[in-house]
Amino acid sequence: MSEAQASGAQQRSPRRVVIVDDHGIFRSGLKAELGDCVEVIGEAATVDEAAEVIRKTKPEVVLLDVHLPGGTGGGGAEVVKLCRDLLEEVRFLAISVSDDATDVVSVIRSGARGYVTKTISTEELVSAIDAVAAGDAVFSPRLAGFVLDAFGTSGLAEEVRDEELDRLSAREVEVMRLIARGYTYREIASELFLSIKTVETHVSKVLRKLQLSSRHELTRWAEQRRIV
Known part of the structure; x- marks a missing residue:
């Protein structure tokens, strides 16, 4: 992490984060990578666990995998929908191996504030968490086009309504x-x-x-x- 980022991190309390992913190894690795840059206040591996933990802890940001077991099969998008009444205070940032347009559009349409792939660097992810917590939208570069197409005036707009x-x-x-x-x-x-x-x-x-x-x-x- 750069000196400027480190200085910024010292000036504020770490963002309170919940990590939702069905792979325990990934959750552990992500916690280790983020270190003191965030405060991980909860974890979940399924749709149902995620909704329960998010409602209990009310984090600033939820790092959300797109493909999750449980619920009615809606994955990460279903988690956001189940917590839609909390979107004013809880922000969702999808983080997935998938860069499929359908996955991106689905979770953003549900109310997530951003979508990044798991190839993102630690520094970039910390910045994305801060941006989403502040109410901004964040996307990995090649995914932004999917969102612009889907929620703009192009043909995909009809498909995602x-x-x-x-x-x-x-x-x-x-x-x-x-x-x-x-x-x-x-x-x-x-x-x-x-x-x-x-x-x-x-x-x-x-x-x-x-x-x-x-x-x-x-x-x-x-x-x-x-x-x-």
Whole structure:
């Protein structure tokens, strides 16, 4: 680790981390590599164990393998979904041997903040943990393209839409995105050539369909799915 990184680590308390991987040797090796840079407060090897440990310890960051036994077979993505109500305080960083686009899109769509492969260096992983804990998104370079394709305007966008997003009409999705970007009702009305009253109606419908109660929750919902 560089002197600058070491100095930064000394200036703050180590990030509280839970490691979720079904290989004990990997968990042990990762703990040894990270050393004092993080505080490992829990471990899990299955979907069910992970959900239990995360709820009990409420770490800042969960280092999450994508392929895990248990649960209903959803692996790492299922763990994130089971803890979706904690995403405001617990961040998920997928770390896997897989660089398959399907795995990347699945776990990010579930609410994970980043995805790196197990070839990542220790220094890079420590930086990724810090970034994710701070609310940033982190991806190994070649994986970022998958995410941009899937959650941008390309053809993959249709494939990754989840059931909640499918409840919205095309116009409601437009309004939702602008709300999440911080637009006022008046600005949205001007942007989409609608009346303010119509915008208010669309927002009400979106909140009802997604079972959300406020503009803040809607913004967080959109950010978690990278559709802002």
